[in-house]
Amino acid sequence: MQSLSAPLVPLPTILIEPLVREALLEDLGRAGDLTTDAIVPRGLTMKTVMAARQGGVVAGLDLAALAFRLIEPAIRFEALVEDGAAVAPGASVAIVEGPGRGVLTAERVALNFVSRMSGVASATAKLAAAVKHTRARIVCTRKTTPLLRAIEKYAVRAGGGSNHRFGLDDAVLIKDNHVAVAGSVTEAIRRAREYVGHLVKIEVEVETLAQLEEALGAGVDAVLLDNMPLENLKRGVAMIDGRAISEASGRVTPETAGVIAETGVDLISVGWLTHSAPILDIGLDAA
Amino acid sequence: MQSLSAPLVPLPTILIEPLVREALLEDLGRAGDLTTDAIVPRGLTMKTVMAARQGGVVAGLDLAALAFRLIEPAIRFEALVEDGAAVAPGASVAIVEGPGRGVLTAERVALNFVSRMSGVASATAKLAAAVKHTRARIVCTRKTTPLLRAIEKYAVRAGGGSNHRFGLDDAVLIKDNHVAVAGSVTEAIRRAREYVGHLVKIEVEVETLAQLEEALGAGVDAVLLDNMPLENLKRGVAMIDGRAISEASGRVTPETAGVIAETGVDLISVGWLTHSAPILDIGLDAA
Amino acid sequence: MQSLSAPLVPLPTILIEPLVREALLEDLGRAGDLTTDAIVPRGLTMKTVMAARQGGVVAGLDLAALAFRLIEPAIRFEALVEDGAAVAPGASVAIVEGPGRGVLTAERVALNFVSRMSGVASATAKLAAAVKHTRARIVCTRKTTPLLRAIEKYAVRAGGGSNHRFGLDDAVLIKDNHVAVAGSVTEAIRRAREYVGHLVKIEVEVETLAQLEEALGAGVDAVLLDNMPLENLKRGVAMIDGRAISEASGRVTPETAGVIAETGVDLISVGWLTHSAPILDIGLDAA
Amino acid sequence: MQSLSAPLVPLPTILIEPLVREALLEDLGRAGDLTTDAIVPRGLTMKTVMAARQGGVVAGLDLAALAFRLIEPAIRFEALVEDGAAVAPGASVAIVEGPGRGVLTAERVALNFVSRMSGVASATAKLAAAVKHTRARIVCTRKTTPLLRAIEKYAVRAGGGSNHRFGLDDAVLIKDNHVAVAGSVTEAIRRAREYVGHLVKIEVEVETLAQLEEALGAGVDAVLLDNMPLENLKRGVAMIDGRAISEASGRVTPETAGVIAETGVDLISVGWLTHSAPILDIGLDAA
Amino acid sequence: MQSLSAPLVPLPTILIEPLVREALLEDLGRAGDLTTDAIVPRGLTMKTVMAARQGGVVAGLDLAALAFRLIEPAIRFEALVEDGAAVAPGASVAIVEGPGRGVLTAERVALNFVSRMSGVASATAKLAAAVKHTRARIVCTRKTTPLLRAIEKYAVRAGGGSNHRFGLDDAVLIKDNHVAVAGSVTEAIRRAREYVGHLVKIEVEVETLAQLEEALGAGVDAVLLDNMPLENLKRGVAMIDGRAISEASGRVTPETAGVIAETGVDLISVGWLTHSAPILDIGLDAA
């Protein structure tokens, strides 16, 4: 899992450009930016500052830069901080300078990306801070915004969290429905092991310590202890004793994360990071 | 603007199918649902209930239905309520029944759409309720999730709100930067009027009553009274006296919306509805 | 509505590039330009002039430039006039210079765009000239070439015309079928007003002065006086008396446009501009 | 080349559906059909007739049918004539019946396709009639509407014409620029023959009888006699004497086509068919 | 890893349809199937049999079925065997019956998919047979045909093989270049472990037993023993002693696979399966 010292590697342009392009087209519609086209003369240049109106952790500057560049290649976007940086309220995060029409036309899309991704990063950072006295790490889920999974998972990393699976195809996560179909945790794990390639890990969600026992006996790679009371989490961790990775989930907030982490679990997964974190308010001001 | 009695018309399938398809592909990756493919036998059918774990307003059932249908046409999706319905915690919103593999594979994407859209609808409904003793209506902004604007605007309607512009091209909204470039509110409005077609309305954002005066003199269609104190809002509404549509924005919460609305403004716009509303928790349970 | 003094703002590259790219792929097929590849050696450069073989108004030079650039970035495209310029027969409109293979391969697509768009602009300019002694303006309709609406609407602006709605979603236009369903003009307008956001204008098509009366009573933004005799148009304009925008349509030609305009209507809409205007003949000659 | 007895085979749905889908999305924008959604209640059905307001040849009914079907699968589209049929003014060409919302929403796109394609077919038919006393056939060019080449070429066939090449890659057409680069007609043909596969024909454009002589000597498959006086055309045909296909082009109108054809040429090519033919006016009326 | 008893689960239609659609468009070009359209009358139906001209293992019947269905929904495709079935030379694998135009138009694309995928499956089966007396399993690599990875990996499963990673993002595979950059196997593994999520496995390629020792010490999940002599493979397997999954690669043929497998390795990976396996000759015959 990702430690604080792991690098935050930018997403390849080839992965993010389709998103930014599509978002710009969504905003431009068929006729483009009527207001700016009507009012801002050709040749006028603007210098603006992208600034955080709240404190938090910034993510998504590459997407913001790309939004301006795709509208107007002559715009200069100079990031003043890097993705993953914690910023204070009012902090400048980038300079955006160039043809005024382009700056104003791309502004909203650029901000929509960076404020949303920074919101995810900031929420992650808050939880990560709450567990930093323990060995636990904060991880996200597949409860992401449709079409934005790659950039939301990136934002979780920017906030100091780790990533759970990216989709249905890069790991096995056996849930209660699968166990019910298979008849038992053991049989579900057996079927999965038989089916998948050698580089695919298997995690199983358990709700009781009896199920946990069974899962460990079947040699699972990771266990998801779902909605367990703290006491059971502790006992679960003791039972696991390093034989599998342990993940806790359910009712995680900045207030509860610390005590959950203190049970000794390796991971705490939080859907809220990607499905409900509010944006970090970031705006564009005349410089 | 949309009244409570206006119908909520479903989005055409041709508009939403590309989103659902793309979201499924995002989740399936290259190899599909490893867990389900390994464990769930062909021929097994499941009956499940989609249920709200919190009270709120439901939106997005068509997208959920489509997610199941695109994975497996044999799945039957029966909506038990309509989009826009207020539901109590625990309420069933749909029956999903059919081949188990398909149900489990499409589940997460279906829920990601419906829980997010219901979150937007529920947040809207809360604000709409707070102003229902007045003539004011709640409207959204362009601060939407990239690529999801059409369905988030729809969710706002489902929650009883109205829609502001859908993009840069369907109306003029003159902001402070545009006024600064033009030199004055009057000149900005003049340029816009000259530029746009006869079916395009012009709104201008004003920060002072002096600017409001100027805007009204220039014959604008709507004015956005941004972040004005309540007292000024009231005086602004009086000045306008029906000559333009009035819109208030800034620091709107369920607590403040009522008093803002009581100033007599026509509209209260809230970016939070689409950029920061938490999801409505909706899950899929064995029936 | 757009005046002659309104700027003609170039369409953003992000909007036109997909069209030009697709058109090039349509022409290249799977094997590319067999003729040029067979005959023109690598390294040979050409200097050519794009010239109007008829007088008219030019539009679409950006798309032509892009066609050459997408095939061969080393080609220099120098526009000698701007979109919207009236040119005489034989006038040079651009220099195209660079690798001969690229010039010849992109030629047809470049010309197909610029001659078609110039055809629309020229037809518009002819009608605009016919009404220039009046306050009336020429507007287009939704009877555009499938997939080319944005660039045809732009060409109308280049010719000195204004744009009607861009699609079904940026304004309401109530037609006879809608009135029939609603039961009356008044009820149709009422439903529309209730349904749409505050920045959406409502226009209604009327065929009689009685319907016009009703529409004005319902407070509509614009009225389309369809196929009315000149006498009725005049009476209609008098009845409207500035309370709504007036649009005339039906049997508009360069010969009739003047007298229609003299009735005092604000707008004259012409489907012919985009569905039937012949191209302006533009070719590429060795320089 | 295509004779009158050759069948008119429908275009595969897989080829036309992307065009119809894209055209619908272009018209729907982000918000769909505001007018219809506001006014037409769910459950209301309509019966309408698609009728030609002018006489001409119909083409594109499959695309119209698809436009309705993609918006609303419950709409029944019954063609009353087949593509290629000559119809009198006022003739009904199809019944469109079903949910009123769908009928009205898809109407404009359906008509835009069918009226444009019928315009091409009708213009072709007019020229074909003018030459029917000869062996000549009318063919189109690559001067087609960008993105619509396949359906415009189909419309030419529907009108009784034949198709020239579909793109740069399915045949060689050596023009003056190519000849200039190669140094001579003979050398240009030699290079082409060496380069292309055995199923690719070679045509060369000649402007003089001397060039024609040279082309025939080089064993070309077809010759394009561009803008030649009638006298030269006749002499050219005699010189060719069946050794190559002969094509005439330049200043072809319904008035001149007959005499050009009487020179004995095999083909008369007309760019106007696809770049400048006006639409055939087709509308949708309540049944 | 996948055992012989693991089910072969069909790929979801949503994953394969874009490939089949694109392949059909590639073959149809702009004008469709000229030959069939010219010769085969509407209404003629055909009954054909898809038959293997060589013995082998069949894969890709769903793609073949889809090719016919996308061209003509009225075609009935009845698979006579399932993907993964071993067939004798001359065996019938499917009945294809319906409108003759559709059958002939889709034939080549259908066969191109099924013969290629069956080629991969057959090559895999041959290797799998060669190692069936051991515990080793045959796995593929990322040396797949561009754009066809998902279906080639599926074909490997159909042939009784297992899948290695599907891409750069679902597992870590540390190669010599990475080790060189990191400075040592240990450091490379450390960096990987720190970086990736908890469900991502780490494999390292080693060329010497010393490197293997180091890798095991660093706690890697799997080791790729690249191009090692048989003797070293045996010693490597002994050293590993169940602490990691062992994979051998390099110079694997049906002749050598058995002895490589007898060294006790878990996996034998073969790029040849997907980059160089010849097709299985499958044709369509009149029934």
Next chain:
Amino acid sequence: MQSLSAPLVPLPTILIEPLVREALLEDLGRAGDLTTDAIVPRGLTMKTVMAARQGGVVAGLDLAALAFRLIEPAIRFEALVEDGAAVAPGASVAIVEGPGRGVLTAERVALNFVSRMSGVASATAKLAAAVKHTRARIVCTRKTTPLLRAIEKYAVRAGGGSNHRFGLDDAVLIKDNHVAVAGSVTEAIRRAREYVGHLVKIEVEVETLAQLEEALGAGVDAVLLDNMPLENLKRGVAMIDGRAISEASGRVTPETAGVIAETGVDLISVGWLTHSAPILDIGLDAA
């Protein structure tokens, strides 16, 4: 048909970029190159050599270059040979130098393209060499890899072969099924001639000399002598006597090609070139 002296013209970037982009996205998945991102630090540059591990003919260097450029524009790709060059085992074909992350991330996709295309070119070259003492030329078929037809046909040209049709729409190829439907070779040819445009050639597949006689009588452009014994091939060539292009197919190998060619046929077509040629092993080594 293409002679050895015909130029090998590069495919336009606009045609190949979508393939390379899609292949990179296929490999990157949602999370990108985990291994490289984890291990290779920003700022590290690498110099590598792309080298052929076997002797053969190189093709696809432009696609390889594009793979690197799309991932990292700062990478310098210097081709040391041109497509179509014969190289010895161990020969360097290109230098790839730049940011290490980009080099390693794009490596596999670049190699997958160039090794596959070089495999096709090399197989073609081997057959071309076997017939070089005759007038025969080697041609490919439509049995290509789905989605890769354009680049495989290009690779055939790079190997010294010629191209058969690119799809169903650029030439007529009448096969046994078509003849059966038409009733006779003569009638099939008649229908085709009537249907297609003047630049479309017609080839017919014949299995007997009687059919050949019939085809020649009907004035066909080319005949495919399918699976005929050598003796019949010779007699067929004599019968044809220059009246049509002759193509032989069936059981062509480097061993048999020479004698087939010596029968005097113009073309020998080989599906194996594109459906079953093994790759040319090309790798990337530290420089």
